[in-house]
Amino acid sequence: MTELSSIQRTWRNPLFVWDGSQEAEKLPTPTFVSHQEIWEATRASRAKLLPVGRLRYYHKWAGHGQNLWRRSRYFPTRRRVLRIRGEYNKKSLRREKTIIDKRPIWWVMGLVALALVPLLTPASLENTLLTAGVTFGIYAAINLCWMLVIGTASIFSLATYAIVGTAAFVTAYSSTMFGLPWWLLPPLGALVGVIFGGIIALPATRLDGFYYALLTLGLNELCRVYFVTSREFGSATGGLYGAATYIPQDWSSSGQLQLAYYACFAVMLLALLLYRFVNGRRLGRILRMAPEKREAFAEATGVNFRQARVRVFLISSVGLGFIGGFYSANYGGVAFSIFSFDTVLLGLAMLVIGGIGRSEGAVLGTLIVVFFDKVLITLGPARLIIIGLIMLFVVLYLRNGLFGIKQQFRSWRDKKKSERRSTRAEKGGEMLPEEATEARNVDDLYRRRYDKMQREFLKTLVKPEVIEEHRRAPQGQHSEALERLLIYFRNQPQPDKYAITALQSINGFRIVALSGHRGVAPRVVEDKIYRSPAEAYHGVFLRRVQDLLES
C-alpha cells in the first residue's frame, strides 16, 4: 500500500481551463493497470501438459495399400488379414497407413516363437522345457475350451477337468481293454465328452452363477472319488496306464519329446480355431448381447440366450472330451491327479491371471502358470504358493487379468482427468463445463466469460482515490479509472439497477432498485434519505462498488 501511494499518479482535468469554478485542476489517481494482464491470465491454460500418454499413439506406415489389405481375407472366413486404414497426411500431403488392430501380429509372432522353441532350446534344458511345453499345449487347449464356457457362455463351471479326466479314463480303459488304436481315442473322448457334458448341462439351464459353480465343484470331487475307488480304473496304481500312444517307441527320447511338443501345439491351435469359430461368430455374438444381469433385456429383444449357452457348453464339452482322449494317447494313460482340487485351482489361476473372456488371456495365463509349475520344479511347494500369490494379486488389484490392465489404466486415467478438470473449473458468473454443454445460447457463455474478465479488471481499479474523486464530483469529467467503472455500471441491464427517487414531501432523495418490468414499481433498497442529488449519486456508486467487489 505504501508503495502504491508513493508512485501515485495525478490526473489533470482537461476541462479545467474552460470552467474552473467547480473543477479541481489535479487529482490523485491509482496507477494504471493493464487489462491485458487479466485477459492473459484468464486465457492461459493451467492444465499440466505431460509429454506422453494423453493421446493414443499409432505408428504411421508410408505408402498406399489400404485397398490391397481390404481385398485379402483369411480363406474360410470373411475376416480381413489386418485392419488397416489409409489416409492422407494433411500436413505433408503424403499417403500413409495405420494398423488399427495389431493383435493378429502379436498372435503370429507369439505362435511362431512357440513353434521355434524346440529348435532353439539348449540340449541341457531340452527335457525340462519340452516336457513343460507338452503340458502347456494340452492345458492351453483345455483352458481355451473352458474360457468358452466361462467367458463366452458365462456359465461358471468348475467341472472342466472332470470332463477331461472322464474322457481320458474312459479312452485309456477302452484302449487297454479292447486294444483301440491311438487315433480312435480323441474321437471316442469327444463322444464321452458330449455325453458327460449333456448330463451336466441339464442343471445349467436352471441354475445361475454360483449355484452352478458349487455344484460343479462337487461333481469334480464326485468324479475323483469314483475313479479313485473303482478297481477297474486302477485304484491300486494311482492311475490307468498302458493305453495306445501315437509316439513311436523306437525313436530317441528327444525326438519323442519334439513330436509330443508339436502334437500338443497342434491341439492348442485347434482349440484356438474352435475358440475363434464359437466366440467370433454367431453364437458369440448372441451371447455378447446377453451379458450377466442383462439377460432379461436380451430375452425381450428375442435372443434365446439359454439355448446359445447350452450349445456353447456342449461344443466345448466335445472339445474337452477330444482333448481328454488326446491326453491319454499322449501320455499313454492318465493319473488321478487330473481330478484333484489343486488341478482345478491351477486351471482357474491360469484363466484368472490372463483375464477371463479372452483367448490370449487363456494362453498367456497357461504359459505363466506352467512355467512356475513345471519349469521351476526345484522350488517345491513354494511354486504353488507363488502361483497362488500371483492369482490373489491379480484378483485383488486387476479388474480383468493381465490383458485388462490396459483398459483399467485408461479408465483410471480418465477418472483422474475428470477429477482434475473439476478442480480447475472456476465459478463467478462463468458456467461450469457441465452446464455449458446444456446452455441454449452459446453467445451467453462468451458474454459471461467476457463479463467475468471485465469485472476482474474493474475490481483492480477500485481504490480510495477513485471513491474520493467520485465523492467530490459524481458528475462531470472523471479520471480514466473512475470513468471505466461508471461506464460499466451504466451499461448493466435494467432489472435490479439502482436509481434515485426524489421525495417531494420532505425534499430528500432515496435509493431504489428498478424492477425491470413495465408497470411494476421499483423497490426501496435502503431507508437512508439523502439531502442532495450528489450525495444520492455517491450512495448509488458505493452500493454498486460494493456489489462489484462481492461478485
Place this chain on the structure above:
Amino acid sequence: MDVWFVISNTIVLACIYGTLAIGVSITWSSLGFLNLAYGFIFAFSGYGAWLFAQHVSTFGPAVLACGILSGALGGVFVCALAFIPIHDKPNFTIRGLIATLAINLIGTQSLLWWFGPRSKNLPEIFGTWKLSFSGVTLTADRVGNVITSVLMLLLVLRWMRSSRRGLEIRAMMMNPHAASIVGIGVRRTSFYVMAITGALAGLAAVLLSQTYYISPFGGLTPMIKAVSIALCGGLGSVQGAVIAAVVLGLNEALTTVSIGGRYVLITQFLMIILILLVRPRGIAGILDRAREA
C-alpha cells in the same frame, strides 16, 4: 445293529457338516461372499488345535477352544485379505470367489510346506467311555460330537437372535443396502461374520478329527459337503441348511446300507441335482428373495 450304527454315524456327520453348512450360508447371505477358503480354515484350525495339544496341554475342552479360536482367527484373516479390499469393487462376487480359492491354494500349500504331508491326530477330547442301551453302543466321541455341535449351533443362533451384533448381522442378511444406510458398517460386520463362521469351521475341524486325521488337504471334502448341503438347503437359510443336512444324511445312510459306500457321493449329487432342478434356489430359498449379488 448295523442300521443303528449307520444312522448314528450319519447323525454325527450331519451335525458336523450342518455346522459347516450354516457357516457357508450365513457368510453368503450377509456378505454376498462365497468363502471357498473354508477348507483352509478347517485345516488351519485343526493344526492350531494340534499345536496346542502338542505344546501346551491335552485337556479336551482347552484343545476344543483352541481349535475354535484359531478357526475364528483364520476367518478374520480371510476376511481381511479377500473381503475388505474388493467388497466394493466391480464384479465382486466372482472375484471374491477366486480370491478365496487363491487363499485356499496358498494356505494349504503353506501348511503342507510347514507341517509336511504326514497327517496328525488329536488326543481324545471326550474321553474313552461308552454308553450302551438296548443294543446300541454309543462311543464318547459320537455323543460328544453331537452334543458339542448342537450346543455351539444353539449358542450361535441364540447370539444372533438376541445380541446387538446378531441384530446387525441379521439386518445385513435381510437387506445389505438398507443396513448400510441405517449405519451398520459392512466392514465391521464382515469381521464378526467371518470370525463366527470361522469358529464354526474350527469346531467342526476338531470334532471331525476325532474320526479322521488332520492333514493339509483334509478340509476339502468337508468343505465340498458343506457347500453342497448349503446349496441344497438354499444359500442363506439356516433352517434350509438343517433340513438339507438331515435329508442328505438320511440319503447317505440309506445308500450305504442298500448299495454300498462307494456310491454315496453319486446318489448325493443326483439328489442335489434333482432338488435343484425342482427348486433352483434350494429347499428353503425362495426365488425372489434370494440374494442377487
